[in-house]
Amino acid sequence: MDGLSERQYAARVGLSRGAIQKAKDAGRLVLHADGSIDAEASDKRRAETTDPSKSRAAPKAPAAPKAKLKPVPEAAVSAVSDTLREQGMPAPAPSGGMTYLQAKTANETMKAQERRIRLQKLKGELVDKARAETLIFRLAREERDAWVTWPARVAALMASELAAALGEGITVEAAVMQKVLEAHVRAQLDSLADIRSGLG
Incomplete structure (x- = not known):
């Protein structure tokens, strides 16, 4: 086989196999003696014989939805800053934002504090x-x-x-x-x- 099969050519140009068969029957494809499709020559002939107004544009890849990032409330940022300061760690400036590592550290610290309080309540060391x-x-x-x-x-x-x-x-x-x-x-x-x- 010298050229491409209908299926291979359809995959190459982004069309269905049925559309390639129609183009073949209409004489818009160049074939080798064995019936396979000459890809380069067929591309050229299709470009010359296809009405641009009737051609479908190549399917566009769906645009990835943009992730909407919610702004972090100031109260949450100040709570993280307070937690970091209580633990003797450097806290971010109020308007400077914070790093992921600072937020993660504060989150883990708060989890540990919550667990300690829960344990103290279970032991009867804390009362409401x-x-x-x-x-x-x-x-x-x-x-x-x-x-x-x-x-x-x-x-x-x-x-x-x-x-x-x-x-x-x-x-x-x-x-x-x-x-x-x-x-x-x-x-x-x-x-x-x-x-x-x-x-x-």
């Missing part, structure tokens, strides 16, 4: 902040309520002990003692109310 604040508030309220009712419980006993200690003829009224104690207890509770827990 809201739960701790609720518990502290409840305990403080119970303590305050106990102190508010304390003067009424002990005023009569303290009045009699004080009268006995001061000697005969001196009496201390329980109601007066209760009022004095309540005033001092409330003043103390008011001063303690200004103390805030260190959980904030």
